[in-house]
Amino acid sequence: MKNFLxxxxxxxxxxxxxxxxxxxxxxxxAALYLDGVxxxxxxxxxxxxxxxxxxxxxxxxxPLVTPLVLFLGRSQNARKLAAAIxxxxxxxxxxxxxxxNDATYTSGVWVSLYLLWSATPREAKQLIFFGKAxxxxxxxxxxxxxxxxxxxxxxxxxxxYFMQKQNFxxxxxxxxxxxxTVRSMATGFSRITVFAEALLGTVIFxxxxxxxxxxxxxxxxxxxxxxxxxxxxxxxxxxxxFALILERARFSPECRDPLPSSPK
Amino acid sequence: MxxxxxxxxxxxxxxxxxxxxFVPAVSLAGMRRFNLLTETFPAWAAQQVVPSMYxxxxxxxxxxxxxxxxxxxxxxxxxxxxxYTFNLRSTYNLALPQVLVTSSTYxxxxxxxxxxxxxxxxxxxxxxxxxxx
Numbered sequence: 001m002k003n004f005l006x007x008x009x010x011x012x013x014x015x016x017x018x019x020x021x022x023x024x025x026x027x028x029x030a031a032l033y034l035d036g037v038x039x040x041x042x043x044x045x046x047x048x049x050x051x052x053x054x055x056x057x058x059x060x061x062x063p064l065v066t067p068l069v070l071f072l073g074r075s076q077n078a079r080k081l082a083a084a085i086x087x088x089x090x091x092x093x094x095x096x097x098x099x100x101n102d103a104t105y106t107s108g109v110w111v112s113l114y115l116l117w118s119a120t121p122r123e124a125k126q127l128i129f130f131g132k133a134x135x136x137x138x139x140x141x142x143x144x145x146x147x148x149x150x151x152x153x154x155x156x157x158x159x160x161y162f163m164q165k166q167n168f169x170x171x172x173x174x175x176x177x178x179x180x181t182v183r184s185m186a187t188g189f190s191r192i193t194v195f196a197e198a199l200l201g202t203v204i205f206x207x208x209x210x211x212x213x214x215x216x217x218x219x220x221x222x223x224x225x226x227x228x229x230x231x232x233x234x235x236x237x238x239x240x241x242f243a244l245i246l247e248r249a250r251f252s253p254e255c256r257d258p259l260p261s262s263p264k
Numbered sequence: 265m266x267x268x269x270x271x272x273x274x275x276x277x278x279x280x281x282x283x284x285x286f287v288p289a290v291s292l293a294g295m296r297r298f299n300l301l302t303e304t305f306p307a308w309a310a311q312q313v314v315p316s317m318y319x320x321x322x323x324x325x326x327x328x329x330x331x332x333x334x335x336x337x338x339x340x341x342x343x344x345x346x347x348y349t350f351n352l353r354s355t356y357n358l359a360l361p362q363v364l365v366t367s368s369t370y371x372x373x374x375x376x377x378x379x380x381x382x383x384x385x386x387x388x389x390x391x392x393x394x395x396x397x
Contacts, residue, residue, distance in 0.1 A: 039353040039387075039389065041381075041391060042389075043300060043390075045301075050305070094309075095305075095312055097349055098350075101343035130274070144284045146318065148370045149372075155339075156321045160341050
């Protein structure tokens with residue numbers, strides 16, 4: 001087990017999660033951005049650069065060079081370059097009219113920053129602290145925006161999930177229960193969601209193992225409920241949790257050998 | 265990138281998030297961000313790093329102007345303006361001009377937006393913020 005853990009590289013786990021998140025919806029997003037090249041749109045808020053269809057398409061495809069950078073470089077600098085490319089691409093898409101609404105790029109920017117920062121070797125304690133801070137920030141950000149009557153009475157999630165979603169279990173619930181019962185379920189679901197997100201917003205104060213025991217099932221549940229649509233947003237965070245567990249395990253008293261050396 | 269800079273970025277974002285329920289100016293800024301009504305692009309872009317999944321109670325609908333009186337905007341997760349911007353515009357543009365009516369609500373405060381979307385003379389389309397006549 002000790003040898004197995006030593007072979008895994010937490011940085012690459014986080015990187016793989018981020019790349020997986022970026023390209024899990026590749027068929028849909030590539031079609032969308034290609035369409036955007038043909039049909040430009042202007043808006044008074046956005047500078048021309050951030051409405052250009054070509055810019056969005058290039059930003060979306062740019063991270064595909066990073067595996068090559070890492071394979072050829074195998075150094076700290078290669079990791080920094082790969083992380084910088086990911087950061088730039090995610091930042092452009094996050095502020096672009098084609099991508100601003102997709103929280104994929106919010107995760108992308110923060111996880112890229114983590115990769116850039118952790119490309120320089122850091123102490124495990126620091127890596128775990130900053131990783132937990134990022135994960136907590138995402139859940140807290142989700143929670144505070146729901147501290148409003150529409151989420152406490154469940155009406156917002158009732159409409160978005162219980163009325164509009166076409167994936168299991170929502171059609172089954174609509175067909176099997178009365179309108180009032182479904183409405184009550186939505187209220188319960190909404191309150192549990194807000195409570196769970198607020199709780200996980202405090203994860204920076206938790207040890208990583210109990211935190212992971214709660215966060216991993218919750219993220220997997222979110223992924224399944226959304227039919228994998230949310231993987232692009234929370235998938236990178238899930239892989240970050242895996243990497244933090246690995247950091248913790250490798251620096252536990254029974255496994256305190258030095259890291260397999262990070263690339264120089 | 266140093267730990268101090270990274271830590272400061274995270275701390276400032278935490279602070280902004282934590283102020284949201286307590287400072288109306290912060291939640292209003294968030295709702296204006298969601299409806300693309302922020303005054304300047306840098307002010308809007310700076311908020312984009314704030315994680316805000318399923319924030320606010322949002323509604324939106326894209327509809328011909330002639331039907332606007334009867335429009336019933338639908339509940340929408342995240343930015344309601346995505347009803348137009350996050351779709352295959354080549355298909356949606358066939359029906360232009362259209363009106364994009366959106367709103368966000370939080371703790372009794374509400375932000376409304378109305379975009380008119382027209383075909384642009386040089387091709388593609390243009391979104392213009394226009395109050396209801």
